[in-house]
Amino acid sequence: MAEEIAAPQHFHIRWEEVLGHGRQKEELRRLLAQGRLPHALLLTGPEGVGKKLLGRVLAAAVLCQQPVEGAPCGLCPSCLAMESASHPDYYELTPEVRGKGTKIIRIEAIRELTELAARYPVMSDRRVLLLDEVDLMNEPAANSLLKTLEEPPGEVTFILVTSARSALLDTIISRCMPLAFGVLSKEDIVSALVRQGAAGPQAAELAALSDGSLGRALQLYASGGLERRDCALKFLEGLPGLKMTAVWREAESMGNWSREELSEWMLYFNMCLRDMLVLYEDGGSSLIYQEDCRERLAALLPSFPERKVFALLGCVREMQKRLGANVNLRLQLEGFFIRLRDVMQM
Incomplete structure (x- = not known):
């Protein structure tokens, strides 16, 4: 077989x-x-x-x-x-x-x-x-x-x-x-996570980040939660002042990750950018995916005009496609980080 x-x-x-x-x-x-x-x-x-x-x-x-x-x-x-x-x-x-x-x-x-x-x-x-x-x-x-x-x-x-x-x-x-099939409701995901042993507040937070996917919520819970999300947000916070030495360092480090880990990081990076657009749209009255990071994301808005956020989203979509191909991950990450840096210098 x-x-x-x-x-x-x-x-x-x-x-x-x-x-x-x-x-x-x-x-x-x-x-x-x-x-x-x-x-x-x-x-x-x-x-x-x-x-x-x-x-x-x-x-x-x-x-x-x-x-x-x-x-x-x-x-x-x-x-x-x-x-x-x-x-x-x-x-x-x-x-x-x-x-x-x-x-x-x-x-x-x-x-x-x-x-x-x-x-x-x-x-x-x-x-x-x-x-x-x-x-x-x-x-x-x-x-x-x-x-x-x-x-x-x-x-x-x-x-x-x-x-x-x-x-x-x-x-x-x-x-x-x-x-x-459509996405699952936040309430269904919270209930499933609680049955798995997650505390109520943690279950609600993970459900909000899961984008309607119980599989992703369970993966987050099993892996200890939000380390990958926090890594993506920290990178975004440092992006306005990103230097080339940091580009090589980050690409070398993340180039050792699996494609699944990189895909997860890209998802959270994309989610951060999406939440920033929501904050731009209505001044922050709507719910965002990462409610616990609202203040950190709002603090980034002066450094990220909407046109740059949209340009960064385009870079992320392109990189997500490349992750599906048999490519050298370190080289692709170097190019990705350089493109992000170029957007911020526009």
């Missing part, structure tokens, strides 16, 4: 364990109960809002031997196997990282997945294949998947999960039933 194709160690299999998304859950349960679920679904929406979790519950319902109104019974051998991540008819495909390269799904993985799909089910009436971050397929892999979706091999249900629908081929999208 290819390295990318695997089952998780454990997961929940009940609809009520998926936070929010009541309309989506109801629609899927109705289609299942009526026997009208298509052979391929595309779950789209922001990162960390529960798309993959819902896909797993859907898989459990499809494979269940005694479903009840579109829900897994939780008691049959199939449900027990799903809950223990040992179901022989369920597979997950996730992107692979080789060395220091970017995450990618290659054609070899799609071909192997197609072979798995063609095998006769072992425990249930069909097989379920979940492809996570399917937008990270390279072109050969995407073309191979398209052919598989056009001519499904045997009794199989495909569940495609992505946070970047626009990166997929239109022909792949057209062969799936799309189901869009």
